[in-house]
Structures are given as C-alpha cells and as structure tokens.
Amino acid sequence: MIDTVSDAILRELSNLVEAQTGLHFPKGRWSDLARGMNLAARDLGFEITEPSIQSLLASPLKREQIEIIASHLTVGETYFFREKRSFEVLEEHILPELIHARKNNDRRIRIWSAGCCTGEEPYSIALLISKLIPDWKNWNITILATDINPRFLKKASDGLYSEWSFRETSSLIKEKYFSKTRDNRFEILPSIKKMVHFSYLNLAEDSCPSLLNDTNAMDVIFCRNVLMYFSPERAKKVVRNFHRSIVDGGWLIVSPSEASQVLYPQFVTVNFPGAILYKKDSSSPGRTHDLFAPSDIELRNPQSAIQFEFVDKQKLDLVSRNDGTGTPIVEAEGDCKPGLEPHQYEELLALYEHGSYDQAEEKSIGLLSAHGDDAKLIALLARVYANQGKLAEACEWCKRAISLDKLNPTYRYLLATILQEQGQLDAARDSLKHALYLDQNSVLIHFALGNLAHRQEKHAEARKHFQNALGLLGSYRQDEILPESDGLTTGRLKEIIRLTT
Numbered sequence: 001m002i003d004t005v006s007d008a009i010l011r012e013l014s015n016l017v018e019a020q021t022g023l024h025f026p027k028g029r030w031s032d033l034a035r036g037m038n039l040a041a042r043d044l045g046f047e048i049t050e051p052s053i054q055s056l057l058a059s060p061l062k063r064e065q066i067e068i069i070a071s072h073l074t075v076g077e078t079y080f081f082r083e084k085r086s087f088e089v090l091e092e093h094i095l096p097e098l099i100h101a102r103k104n105n106d107r108r109i110r111i112w113s114a115g116c117c118t119g120e121e122p123y124s125i126a127l128l129i130s131k132l133i134p135d136w137k138n139w140n141i142t143i144l145a146t147d148i149n150p151r152f153l154k155k156a157s158d159g160l161y162s163e164w165s166f167r168e169t170s171s172l173i174k175e176k177y178f179s180k181t182r183d184n185r186f187e188i189l190p191s192i193k194k195m196v197h198f199s200y201l202n203l204a205e206d207s208c209p210s211l212l213n214d215t216n217a218m219d220v221i222f223c224r225n226v227l228m229y230f231s232p233e234r235a236k237k238v239v240r241n242f243h244r245s246i247v248d249g250g251w252l253i254v255s256p257s258e259a260s261q262v263l264y265p266q267f268v269t270v271n272f273p274g275a276i277l278y279k280k281d282s283s284s285p286g287r288t289h290d291l292f293a294p295s296d297i298e299l300r301n302p303q304s305a306i307q308f309e310f311v312d313k314q315k316l317d318l319v320s321r322n323d324g325t326g327t328p329i330v331e332a333e334g335d336c337k338p339g340l341e342p343h344q345y346e347e348l349l350a351l352y353e354h355g356s357y358d359q360a361e362e363k364s365i366g367l368l369s370a371h372g373d374d375a376k377l378i379a380l381l382a383r384v385y386a387n388q389g390k391l392a393e394a395c396e397w398c399k400r401a402i403s404l405d406k407l408n409p410t411y412r413y414l415l416a417t418i419l420q421e422q423g424q425l426d427a428a429r430d431s432l433k434h435a436l437y438l439d440q441n442s443v444l445i446h447f448a449l450g451n452l453a454h455r456q457e458k459h460a461e462a463r464k465h466f467q468n469a470l471g472l473l474g475s476y477r478q479d480e481i482l483p484e485s486d487g488l489t490t491g492r493l494k495e496i497i498r499l500t501t
C-alpha cells in the first residue's frame with residue numbers, strides 16, 4: 001500500500017502526475033493520489049513499494065501508463081445538460097448569433113468539448129444544434145469531444161446511458177433522442193451520435209491549436225469541471241492555448257465554479273445571469289461586460305495547430321504564371337524588390353505562434369507588398385486565416401503558395417486540411433493524393449488520408465493508409481518528434497492511430 005511510502009516519494013509522484021496529466025495533487029490531496037495510485041498499480045502490474053515507485057519515476061511514463069494512471073485519478077462526474085445555464089446561454093445567445101452570421105455563407109460551426117468525460121456534454125451540444133438547425137445535415141458542423149481517459153471515451157462513443165445521466169434532463173429529451181435498450185439503458189440516436197467526433201487528447205501535453213487534432217478555429221470551447229483539477233499555472237497555459245484555438249468573437253465556457261478574475265486575462269468576461277462566459281475579442285481583451293445585471297452571480301473561486309504546422313521549405317525557383325489553380329500570381333520575375341530577411345519571417349512566425357493573428361495578417365500583407373511574393377510567407381498567411389476560421393481567404397492564399405511552389409507537398413497538405421474544414425472532402429482527398437505523389441514517405445500525409453477515409457466511412461482505405469503510416473513510423477525512434485507536426489512524437493501518433501482504428 002502507498003501509505004508505506006515516504007512524503008518525499010509522494011511529492012515526486014505528484015510532480016510527475018502533474019507534469020504528464022495536468023492533474024494537481026497538493027499535499028492536502030495526497031490521500032486521493034494514494035488511493036488512485038493503489039488502484040492504478042494493479043493495472044500497471046506492480047506492487048506499490050518505495051523501490052517500485054522509484055523505478056516508475058526514473059524514466060518518462062509510457063503512453064499506456066499515463067492512460068492507466070489518469071483513468072484512476074480523473075473524476076468521471078457528468079450528466080446531460082449539467083449546469084444548465086451554460087446550455088441556455090448557448091441555446092439563446094451563442095448559437096442563434098452563429099446561425100444568423102453563417103447561414104448565408106459557409107454554414108459552418110465548430111465546437112469543442114475539452115474534457116468531455118463519457119459524452120453527456122458533447123451530446124447535449126449536439127441535441128441543441130439539431131433542435132436549432134433542423135437542416136443541420138446541410139451544414140458543416142464539427143463537435144469535437146476529447147478526453148484523457150480512454151475508458152470514458154469508449155463509453156462516450158458507445159452512447160449508452162443509465163437513468164442517472166438524465167438527472168437534470170426532461171423526460172421529453174430522453175424520449176425524443178434516445179431508444180430504450182432491453183437492460184433499461186438509453187441509447188442515443190445514431191444520427192446524433194454521428195455528429196460528435198470523440199478523440200483522445202491530453203490537455204497537459206498535446207498541442208492546440210493543431211492541424212493534427214482538429215483543434216483550430218473553434219467557435220466555442222466547453223472546458224467545464226476540468227481546469228479546477230489543474231494547478232493555476234497549468235490551467236493558465238491551457239487557457240492560453242484555448243485562446244489561440246478560438247476564432248475572434250468565439251467563446252470559452254467553463255463551470256461557474258471555475259470563473260476567475262485571473263485565469264482568463266486574454267478574454268472579455270461576459271456576465272449572463274447565472275453564467276459567466278469568456279469571449280475572445282481581439283480589439284479589447286481583459287474587459288468585463290455585463291449582458292444582464294449580474295447580481296445573482298456568485299463567484300465560488302474568484303482567485304482562482306490546428307495550429308497549422310509550419311513549413312520550412314522554400315523552393316522559389318518554381319515560380320510559374322500559368323499555374324492552373326485559378327489564383328492570382330504577383331509578379332516575381334524581374335521584380336527588383338529586396339528579398340525577405342530571415343528575422344522578418346521569424347518575427348511574423350512569433351506573432352502567429354502567439355495567436356496574434358490580426359497583427360500577423362497586417363504584417364504579412366505589408367511584407368508581401370514590400371518584398372513581393374514569397375511562398376513560405378504566403379503559406380503562413382494562409383495558416384493565419386485558417387486559424388481565424390477565414391477559410392475562403394486561407395484557401396485562396398494557400399493556392400497561391402502552391403502556384404509559387406508546385407512541388408511542395410506541405411502546401412498541398414495544408415490546402416487539404418482547409419478544404420476538409422470547408423467540408424469539401426473529395427477535393428481535400430485529391431490534394432492529399434497530390435501531396436503523397438510528391439512525398440510518398442510522409443507519415444502525416446498517410447495519416448491525414450487515413451483520417452479522411454475514416455470520416456468518409458471508407459474503412460478499408462483508411463486501414464491501408466494507417467498501416468502505411470505505422471510502417472513508416474517504424475523507422476523513427478519512439479520519442480522522436482515528427483517533422484512539421486507541432487511537436488507530435490512517433491509514439492503519440494502510433495497511439496492516436498491505435499485509438500482511431
């Protein structure tokens with residue numbers, strides 16, 4: 001038993017758990033840590049003794065070990081329409097605004113439930129969307145639902161619930177959207193189930209926004225009852241990432257008990273009666289805005305990419321005017337404008353990485369007019385637009401980068417992800433095939449083709465691409481970071497493929 005272990009070891013253990021899962025166990029919660037670790041030890045196949053913990057601490061944890069530990073230390077408390085004021089605000093304010101703004105253009109809405117647990121939260125969102133947008137099948141709706149605990153994710157994708165999950169839900173909802181099983185459980189309708197995409201994501205480790213996990217350009221992020229288990233420093237880091245993942249005007253929704261005056265400085269605080277939400281407004285960060293008199297709001301705890309991956313290749317000798325992509329080409333040949341200095345590009349990249357998309361856009365346009373066309377710069381501008389959810393602009397600029405550098409597979413890969421987000425799956429596939437033709441050994445292109453085929457329910461094709469990706473991964477070290485992948489390691493990608501198939 002872990003009670004036999006010294007405080008020094010427990011401290012190290014809590015540091016390790018914090019570093020790898022974000023879960024914070026200060027001294028006052030070491031008994032919870034000990035309880036969870038006692039259970040985890042059984043699954044990990046070792047006795048809890050000082051030497052066995054020391055050997056666990058000696059090297060970085062493997063993915064399976066993190067999953068097992070996380071599954072015993074995370075709290076699986078959730079139910080449909082929990083903290084219902086947040087859902088009312090979503091239904092009455094956020095979704096109607098989004099629908100109004102998007103219905104005559106790209107008909108696109110992107111919502112992420114981060115720390116989705118067993119699925120009640122993202123399915124509640126899906127139910128509201130299907131209610132407010134009767135023709136939602138003609139929209140490009142993304143509901144991404146992620147969690148660190150694979151057992152929760154499995155239950156979520158099974159979509160089977162007991163009465164207890166409906167403890168604050170009207171029976172009308174249960175009758176309309178669920179079918180009763182023989183063992184008195186309730187199965188969510190397949191059409192609603194299909195609206196939600198579940199995937200493993202560790203908020204403490206995995207990068208966001210990132211192309212690979214589809215966490216860019218979100219209109220709304222729900223991250224409720226998750227950050228309360230993180231240390232304030234870790235929570236701030238996650239919130240910074242969320243800020244970059246959310247489009248301008250988009251929302252971060254946390255639990256009322258996670259409302260804080262210090263945790264979300266990048267966001268505008270918007271007080272609704274009974275709910276405090278955080279809005280990204282690049283023109284005025286850090287403001288507070290009362291939509292209604294917030295007298296009834298009590299703060300329980302007032303203290304408390306795709307970042308599109310970056311391309312490093314430049315093959316400007318391939319400039320062509322007649323590129324066939326239909327995009328404008330700025331004069332490059334015979335143009336005596338001075339070339340871009342590396343530091344100018346680095347500064348731009350820093351703005352992009354910091355999520356200062358407006359400034360990055362302004363600066364890129366300035367650099368383009370001063371220095372003429374530059375494929376690398378243009379591809380970065382395409383990413384800036386893509387991360388803001390401005391997909392038409394992103395697409396146009398990306399095609400322009402391709403026209404300048406036709407043999408660069410990464411630009412075709414970028415175009416594919418933009419097309420995919422626009423819902424143009426066949427065009428995205430063509431672009432990926434083209435990219436693969438240019439670089440047959442790209443793990444990421446095979447992986448993206450596998451994901452796309454999976455999404456199109458072409459399962460045999462998906463398997464083939466995932467197999468190819470796994471085969472190529474064989475030549476990398478387990479902890480090696482894959483090129484152009486936002487820091488993704490070989491081991492992690494193998495894991496993602498395993499969880500997808």
Ligand SMILES: C[S@@+](CC[C@H](N)C(=O)[O-])C[C@H]1O[C@@H](n2cnc3c(N)ncnc32)[C@H](O)[C@@H]1O
Nearest residue numbers: 021022074078115117148149202203204224225
């Ligand atoms: C209490 S549940 C909240 C579920 C839901 N958001 C709600 O409010 O009803 C907390 C969830 O956060 C997940 N979680 C904890 N640490 C995480 C991490 N580092 N990355 C992703 N999810 C995490 C847990 O596995 C658990 O499912």
